[in-house]
Amino acid sequence: MTTYIPSITIPSQVFLNPSISILVPVVLGTSIGYATGRAGTEKTYLRLKQPPLRPPPWLFGPVWTVLYGLMGYAAYRATFKGLSPFSSPDTIRTTKHTMTLYTIQLGLNLVWMPLFFAAKLPALATVDxxxxxxxxxxxxxLWHPIDAVAAYCQIPYLGWLSFATYLCAGVGYLNNWDLHARDAKKPGKKAVDDSKI
Structure with a gap:
């Protein structure tokens, strides 16, 4: 089991407000998407060798918006029920642990796009x-005994993460774990600069 680490954990006031709990991952995820360069990432995505079942680039934005909202709602429900004054000391302790875990997973989620598209490090992005x-x-x-609905809200997220892991590893493998090579200058052709796309 993990440990509750207040210094790196999103404050409980965020988790206990349903609107803020939902908006935090949606806003952070959207901000990372735009900061990474949406148009450039789409062009890079289309240039890469892809495994079968690759979805169209336009699908990622709506899917991630829904998933971020669901994860925020799940975090709210689990924290609200788990920190209730009627909860047992063990449930409160576990809930605090899950608040730290949730914060860690959000950080891992937000760093993936810069690792893959900005730094072009598919191996590290796959580890992430x-x-x-x-x-x-x-x-x-951990959430299931605290609030089953919170746990069920995670199922679409886990499904999409499994699929995204397949895509990430597949792209890395098919491109020899080097996304820089896709931008390299080819004889007789100009190198593509994502920042100008």
Whole structure:
């Protein structure tokens, strides 16, 4: 089991307000998407060799918005029920642990896009997303006895993370774990500059 670490954990006031709990991951995820360069990431995505079942680039924004909202709602429900004055000391302790885990998973989630698209490090991005999947599976397991609805809200997220892990590892493998090579200058062609797309 993890430990509650207040210094790195989102404050409980955020978790206990349903609107803020939902908006925090949505706003942070959207901000990372725009900061990474939405148009450039789409062009990079389309240039890469892809495994089968690759979704169209336009699908990622709506899917992640829904998933971020669901994860925020799940965090609110689990924290609200788990920190209730009627909860047992063990449930309160576990809930505090899950608040730290949730914060860690949100950080892992937010760092993936810069690792993959900005730094072009698919191997590190794959390690990140595998860790993200593992942390969320454990978080779902811990949330289930506290609030089953919170745990069920995680199921679409876990499903999408599993699919995204397949895509990330597949792209890395098919492109020899080097996304820089896709931008390299080819004989007779100009190198593509994502910042100008």
């Amino acid at each position: 997303i595998v860790a993200l999947l593992g942390v969320n599976a454990y978080l779902t397991y």
